[in-house]
Amino acid sequence: MANILFQNALLRQKQNIPPIWFMRQAGRYHSHYRSLKEKYTFEQLCKLPDLAAEVAYGPINEFDFDVAILFSDILYVLEGLGLELKFDPGPKFSSYINVNNIKDYGNIDQALDHLKFQSDAIKITRERISNSKSLIGFVGGPWTLVRYAFGKDKFIIDSKVYFEFLNTTLVPLLKKNIKLQLDAGAEIVMIFDSSLYDLNDQDFEQDYIPLLDDISSSFPKKVGYYSRGKQEKEIFPLMKFPFAGFGFDKSVNLKKIFENSTNGFVQGNFDEKLMLLNSDNFKNELSNYIESMKSIENKDGWVCGLGHGINKETPEKNVHFFIENIRKAFS
Numbered sequence: 001m002a003n004i005l006f007q008n009a010l011l012r013q014k015q016n017i018p019p020i021w022f023m024r025q026a027g028r029y030h031s032h033y034r035s036l037k038e039k040y041t042f043e044q045l046c047k048l049p050d051l052a053a054e055v056a057y058g059p060i061n062e063f064d065f066d067v068a069i070l071f072s073d074i075l076y077v078l079e080g081l082g083l084e085l086k087f088d089p090g091p092k093f094s095s096y097i098n099v100n101n102i103k104d105y106g107n108i109d110q111a112l113d114h115l116k117f118q119s120d121a122i123k124i125t126r127e128r129i130s131n132s133k134s135l136i137g138f139v140g141g142p143w144t145l146v147r148y149a150f151g152k153d154k155f156i157i158d159s160k161v162y163f164e165f166l167n168t169t170l171v172p173l174l175k176k177n178i179k180l181q182l183d184a185g186a187e188i189v190m191i192f193d194s195s196l197y198d199l200n201d202q203d204f205e206q207d208y209i210p211l212l213d214d215i216s217s218s219f220p221k222k223v224g225y226y227s228r229g230k231q232e233k234e235i236f237p238l239m240k241f242p243f244a245g246f247g248f249d250k251s252v253n254l255k256k257i258f259e260n261s262t263n264g265f266v267q268g269n270f271d272e273k274l275m276l277l278n279s280d281n282f283k284n285e286l287s288n289y290i291e292s293m294k295s296i297e298n299k300d301g302w303v304c305g306l307g308h309g310i311n312k313e314t315p316e317k318n319v320h321f322f323i324e325n326i327r328k329a330f331s
Contacts, residue, residue, distance in 0.1 A: 005019035024309035052072065096150055178223060188222050250308075270289050272308050
């Protein structure tokens with residue numbers, strides 16, 4: 001029960017047509033999702049497993065993506081630790097962690113129990129989608145979650161506070177969350193770390209990379225890593241760890257990645273903003289992207305996707321056109 005194209009990419013086996021999936025492929029741009037949102041809240045769509053499975057199934061049925069994604073949110077990990085969270089429409093916390101209350105947010109077992117709805121959603125999604133489709137889970141990147149937990153605009157100068165929380169609470173919890181999703185039937189679990197901009201290079205190299213090594217080594221070839229905010233040279237050291245593969249945004253030169261990576265998938269990285277263009281301009285940009293990817297001689301392991309999450313204003317016809325023409329161009 002897996003997509004052969006995606007499995008080949010994981011194993012870095014040669015193939016012409018890449019598997020395709022988009023970050024946020026189940027979301028507001030899609031009429032299927034919008035119709036459900038008229039009846040249910042975002043929290044209900046995430047936390048009621050039958051509904052989460054229906055949301056995840058929608059884009060597989062409509063666009064024929066190769067991979068379905070657990071429908072949830074990265075911030076439910078923090079909600080499980082006790083941070084009060086609501087979506088109105090975006091995420092809002094009523095309070096944040098700080099140096100005085102940090103010990104109040106360390107109950108890992110409580111948080112894991114809170115996340116059991118993800119396990120049920122994965123199992124039902126797997127039953128819902130075709131056996132020819134793959135299914136993956138996801139968690140938030142440790143640093144991305146720390147930024148939310150402490151308040152994006154309330155950062156503490158001393159980074160030791162963050163790394164204490166990462167080491168004692170957040171990373172151990174993320175590892176248990178990853179295991180929960182894998183045990184439920186996810187083929188891999190993606191780490192979405194999209195807020196690395198304000199993690200300085202010294203902390204990244206000395207303290208953060210070892211945490212990522214710990215996570216990947218705990219689940220060899222079962223965890224993928226998407227980062228935004230660091231360039232190729234900063235990501236290269238991670239490629240020696242046993243990650244299942246890596247996702248990259250539009251700023252990264254995939255040719256350099258393929259030249260420096262021999263294990264696992266390489267995902268990316270059509271600019272998601274170009275999906276908003278009118279038909280003629282969009283088609284021209286996609287044609288340019290296809291030619292740039294064709295110029296890469298060895299792209300074994302390529303998983304075709306966007307640089308980041310699909311924009312809510314994206315026309316559905318552009319999604320259809322993208323998928324159909326990527327497959328046609330590389331067939």
